[in-house]
Amino acid sequence: MSNDIFSRLNPGISDLAPYEPGKPIDDVAKEYEISNIIKLASNENPLGASPKALRSIADLDDSLHLYPDGNCTELKNAIAHHEKVPEESVILGNGSNEVLELIARAWLNPSRNAITSKHAFAVYKIVTQAAGAKLIEVEAKNWKFNLEAFHNYFNEETAVIFIANPNNPTGTYNTHKEIEDFLLNVPSNILVVLDCAYYEYVQENDYVDVHQLLNKYENLIVTKSFSKIQGLAAIRLGYGLANASLIESLNRIRQPFNINSFAQKLAINAIDDKEHIQKSIDVNQEGLKYLSEELSKLNLTTIPSVGNFISFNGQFNGKELFEALLRKGIIVRQIDLYDMPDFIRVTVGTMEQNQIFISALKELL
Numbered sequence: 579m580s581n582d583i584f585s586r587l588n589p590g591i592s593d594l595a596p597y598e599p600g601k602p603i604d605d606v607a608k609e610y611e612i613s614n615i616i617k618l619a620s621n622e623n624p625l626g627a628s629p630k631a632l633r634s635i636a637d638l639d640d641s642l643h644l645y646p647d648g649n650c651t652e653l654k655n656a657i658a659h660h661e662k663v664p665e666e667s668v669i670l671g672n673g674s675n676e677v678l679e680l681i682a683r684a685w686l687n688p689s690r691n692a693i694t695s696k697h698a699f700a701v702y703k704i705v706t707q708a709a710g711a712k713l714i715e716v717e718a719k720n721w722k723f724n725l726e727a728f729h730n731y732f733n734e735e736t737a738v739i740f741i742a743n744p745n746n747p748t749g750t751y752n753t754h755k756e757i758e759d760f761l762l763n764v765p766s767n768i769l770v771v772l773d774c775a776y777y778e779y780v781q782e783n784d785y786v787d788v789h790q791l792l793n794k795y796e797n798l799i800v801t802k803s804f805s806k807i808q809g810l811a812a813i814r815l816g817y818g819l820a821n822a823s824l825i826e827s828l829n830r831i832r833q834p835f836n837i838n839s840f841a842q843k844l845a846i847n848a849i850d851d852k853e854h855i856q857k858s859i860d861v862n863q864e865g866l867k868y869l870s871e872e873l874s875k876l877n878l879t880t881i882p883s884v885g886n887f888i889s890f891n892g893q894f895n896g897k898e899l900f901e902a903l904l905r906k907g908i909i910v911r912q913i914d915l916y917d918m919p920d921f922i923r924v925t926v927g928t929m930e931q932n933q934i935f936i937s938a939l940k941e942l943l
């Protein structure tokens with residue numbers, strides 16, 4: 579028997595690469611000795627956090643020695659109220675990524691598989707393989723989740739389906755009808771995860787109404803995030819919505835104090851900051867339109883996006899363009915990990931940031 583410690587590493591983990599986040603501003607400043615860096619790499623909110631949330635930080639001064647509320651009672655209450663669901667239907671995670679991980683730990687194991695699309699959000703593969711299960715990736719159709727084709731891959735071992743709506747990095751979405759037609763034909767012992775991290779950004783009339791679906795399907799869990807429109811990526815907070823029994827199963831394996839006190843306090847104040855949310859939607863709509871038009875004028879092909887980012891390709895190598903933009907102080911994302919090596923994904927920034935990005939791109943192409 580091999581004495582090598584890695585010979586016992588769980589098989590699913592051996593062929594995983596660590597998740598590659600967007601390059602931090604400080605790293606780029608040091609490496610390239612530049613300042614005035616613009617980060618359009620991680621689909622963060624260019625307007626920053628909800629001002630209402632920021633005003634609440636000081637309230638924590640006299641309770642830092644105490645553990646956070648392990649049940650997140652007040653926050654759960656605020657989310658339940660906001661989502662119009664009972665409190666028992668809400669689970670909180672250290673980022674919605676943690677909810678995805680809890681789902682995988684609870685439903686997947688080496689004799690099970692999960693299904694998603696090709697070019698889907700990278701964390702599905704990480705959490706599935708970390709649980710020892712196999713991830714099946716169905717060919718996309720026009721960069722969209724081809725849900726009709728998913729049925730061809732169901733088998734006795736299929737336990738979870740991950741649908742990103744909209745998906746990152748493609749920015750494509752599935753309509754309410756497409757999701758509902760799909761759910762109607764999914765066996766009730768398969769858990770469908772509808773990842774709606776960018777939910778509020780989507781302005782299309784035929785986009786999914788999650789509440790209608792949650793009322794109908796017991797095998798559905800919807801995940802949402804405070805990292806995007808709420809502008810609170812730093813506090814790591816996301817949540818899942820599902821029927822109470824499903825949530826209770828996940829709560830059995832959740833770490834007791836997974837949501838820190840800062841996150842709870844800020845999120846309670848951010849959730850109903852309608853002014854900040856609307857402003858963020860408006861800036862994003864304007865920026866998305868500007869970027870798609872300007873990219874097209876440069877003869878680049880964009881994938882139509884409903885999120886706060888857009889992916890494009892053309893006569894360039896993704897890695898080379900990514901590095902050339904870094905030297906100009908602009909951080910975007912190369913997406914070869916998503917099997918899209920000729921693409922770049924850029925987050926919609928403020929109009930000023932978008933214009934600086936487009937000018938830099940014009941100089942490089």
Ligand SMILES: Cc1ncc(COP(=O)(O)O)c(C=O)c1O
Pocket residue numbers: 620621672673674675676699742744745746773775802803804805811814815816
């Ligand atoms: C589709 C999708 N789902 C989930 C997440 C995770 O978000 P968080 O863990 O910050 O809530 C992201 C982050 O980029 C994402 O793009």
